[in-house]
Amino acid sequence: MHLAEQMPVLPLSRELCIHPNSVWRILEHYVKQARQDLDLSKVVAAGIDECSKQKGHKYVTTFCDLERSRVLYVAEHRHAEVLQEFAQDFKDPKGNVEQIQQVCCDMWPAYISGVHEYLPNAANTFDHYHVMSMMNRAIDEVRCSKTKEQPELLKRSRYLWLKNPGNLSGAQTERIAYLKSLDLKTSRAYYIKLALQRLWSFQYPKVAERYLKKLYYWATHSRLEQVVVFAKTLKNHWDGVLNYTRSRITNGIVEGINSKIKTALKRAYGFKSFQYYRTIIYLVAGKPDLPTRSC
Template sequence: MTGNRVVAKLLRFKGLRVVGFGFEGRSNFVVTVTPHKNGCRCPECGRRGTIVRVMPEPRRWRDIPVCGWTVWLQHCPREIWCPTHGRVVEAIPWAGRFARVTYRFEYVMLKYCQIMTQKAAAQLLRIPRSTLSDVLHRTITRIRDGHRIRGLKTIGIDEISYAKGHKYATLVYDLDRSCVVWVGRGKKRETIDVFFHEVLSDYQKKQIRWACCDMSDAFMGAIKAHCPNATLVLDRFHIVKALNTAVDGVRKEQWRLAGGDERKALKGLRWLLYRHSSTRSKDDTQTLRALEKANNRIYRAWRLKDEFEQFWEYKAPWAAERFLKSWTTSALRSRLEPLRKFVTTLRQHYFGVLAFVNSRLTNAIAEGLNRIVKIVKNRASGFRTLDAFTDMIFLTVGDVDIPAQIPTRFRTV
């Protein structure tokens, strides 16, 4: 077996032929290669062309490091004549067009960046961190170039902070496939309008059947304006959070009015009032029932909160609507101002709250994806730009499996 064949076997080259190799400096291993069977193809249409000339200067592509050596592939590309596109440089089968790294390097880089920091990935690949960041951005941009969102029927919209100084990004989710389909700068109406105007066609907007978001006027207004066939469902989590805030408002009012001895009875109630009835112990329930004599206003707020939990169990819209009307009437008669304000909010978004009964739709999937996005952000100790953050979002929870777009024969571990 010749030395060239041994190098090809050891490095597991596929789709190319080794014609020479040598060591350069202290850490570079240069392998001269040429396409095997699939050379002289047009990069635009893939048709074979006639060789016009061979480039005088060889080009190099960085490959994955082996045994501490940086491997470079070297080849003199050929200019060909394509019947359709004229005079072009042949497509390189082991690397993307205009790329300076191989597909195999890109695949390993993408897999590393999914599970570790870019700094750690750069150390393993033996390149500067800034270089890895640039290559990562170009690779993700190339793979996602021309990508169109398809089959979008259920969307979720939420915002996330990506930097200090109240800098936010708006994320749009496909709740059916549990992935992020779009990221935009800011959280205002203008931001989400960009998604509906520039990313989705009129046909796609008509295909959206369900949309879930919090009680943001910007998100709700955009959904109503752009998605004529979509039913808006307000997120259950944010409604429950607003109710808990109202109950805690009653507790705070009573705490401020209470004296020294009365405060002892109210101490430690904050998190106890937040708990769902299914997670409370018998002792916790007895403590709350004792408020009927100790502080009747907090007791009434707690009872109304517990009664509202029943709303989420209804399956029939008419029964849920009847319950909601009865509950809001009781809350208004309670003479508890924080709860009266909550009822006002509830009535403003009445149909969005009732829509939950038919859809059972929540932003739980979006919140779960947000958690992964925050882990990525914390792992990197933050991002300087939204573009870098967006790259990592698409790489980890995007609607395209980016490493899977690398040709199969170049996927290695």
Template sequence: MTTKKGTKVLTELLNIQGIKVTQMTQVPSMGIILQVESIHKESHCHRCGTKSNRLHQNHRYLVKDLSWGEKLVFLEINRRQFKCQKCGKPFSEKLDFVNNRRTYTKRLADTIIKSVLSSDINNVAKQGVVTTEEIERMLSDASPELSSKPSGLKKLGIDEIALTKGQGNYCAVLIDLSTSKLITIIKGRKQEEIEPVLNSWGLEVLEQIEEVSIDLWKGYKTLVEKLMPNAQVVADRFHVMVQVNNELDRERKRERREIVDLSNKSKSPQKIAEYKEILDGLNDSKYALLKNEESLKEKQKSQLMSVKKVCPRLAIMHKLKEKFRQIFENRKTNWLRALLRIGIWQHRAKKYFSSTVNTITNWLDEIIAYFDNRTTSGAVEGVNNKLKLIKRSAYGFRNFENYKNRCLLTWHFNC
């Protein structure tokens, strides 16, 4: 289709501003090849900005574009070189729809990236439009704008996820708690790994941060105190409850081991029967003890009653756990009332939750800070769950940067 009317129709179908189709060729083993060029007769020198229409030479090459149905489409671009009339040096015209040294158009890259976000690199590459190397290059090209410093950041959440479970390979996750959006991911969670990233945001951004929600790790606290002079460190209430639940669960396991040992050593049928009753009460009791009491299902309520009946110590610890949780759940609790109630709870619980009581003492200011604005890292946990899903589906990502770009792009395209 090389008639004037035909090329006009093809230009409209191609729909790239400032570009016209001059010829179309169909290659059975390849697809559709469209010869295209700019509609403008001149271009601006990138050195001095002078407009020039003095053609120096033509430079043609192929790039991939969006497919037409099942047909692959290639654009044979004529990126002309002009001779600058002022500085006398040749320069190539700028074409907005394709980046320099790239074998695909910008709009194809956007489409491929969106496909990767809902699938993975290998599956998208198998469709035959682009290669895995081209996809990784697309992700790399998109990354600079995603790594810019945050704006309007008031509440920051810091947490981590395991890149490789069970191997101590962690990355730090930074979240804007006001918008529940991922800011960045950092390879590693040590202070010396996180600090350069925070410093790159600049003093203006760091000084405007008012609250930082963290888990109970001193390294994060030290970073905030060092770099964010106006920020209040807030201990995430859910991580505080994790401390309580972990100690309760450790006691459950200890009780069970002790009864199993006693049962194995005993030769009295009566004692063995007593131990069996206790073990029956302790079996499958983990979630009945740890889950919020009002959220228990009927079977779990029955299990909770059984374990309380056979193990008075666990019954007391469960009651203390619920009392502590209610301090945070009560919306009328202000910081002063919370301080008093937590102090009373510590006095009653030190016999049963010695480790948690010590942790609360060490982090009391940060725990009480929660009651000012009730800031939590709940949004961080939601983001972390999404990051874990991406990690499990991110087959084809060869290094951390590709995984990071994939994660950042997920929020970029969904904002």
């Protein structure tokens, strides 16, 4: 099994002098057995994210144990029913979906409705990296709309507005400071972004909500169409945005797992079955208790 964690299936089958389908059957047998023995009794926080398995928007949805950094379940699509699949799979070994108290995901409507319906005790936390990504898109749209009018100022400035200030070089810091000093619409949007970043540092929900209300008023009165749209999106997802102050969970762990998954999926190259993809994901990211000897 150790070889299977390190090598693509085709080279492994040649190494073992057996047919690739035999390798898959062995992997599926041991992975399935290991998943049946998983201890899920302490899982209280789950992260949900999608990972593209191939070009053309072919997604798989991953459910991860945020405390133990492991994949719990993999679904083929990203509609609301994947939550039902996860809930059923979670029950089958030794789990109880009612023990899950927190879920972190993006604002995809299917995930939101699925969590509400199939994870009855779970409070949704919208991943604040996703929220900041939405804010960055709004800033970039403002910048793009004004670049033709002010090309000498805004040309090649995109990443200055999108990066965190602490990640800028000395020259970039000087340039962004100059741009911020000007009465630019992009600068106004950027100031709102910096204010939004402060939200994640608050520890008390009531203080955070008062702050967000002021920020919402500022954004909706900014006369920046893209920022107003973003602010209204926050308003529609208010509780899930603020819930970060209670849960302190993000999908940073899930993003790291997905990066590992994308690398691992190359091992299934040439095999189109979703079942093969899922087996590889469980093998490399599910932390299964597998036999230590090779297949």
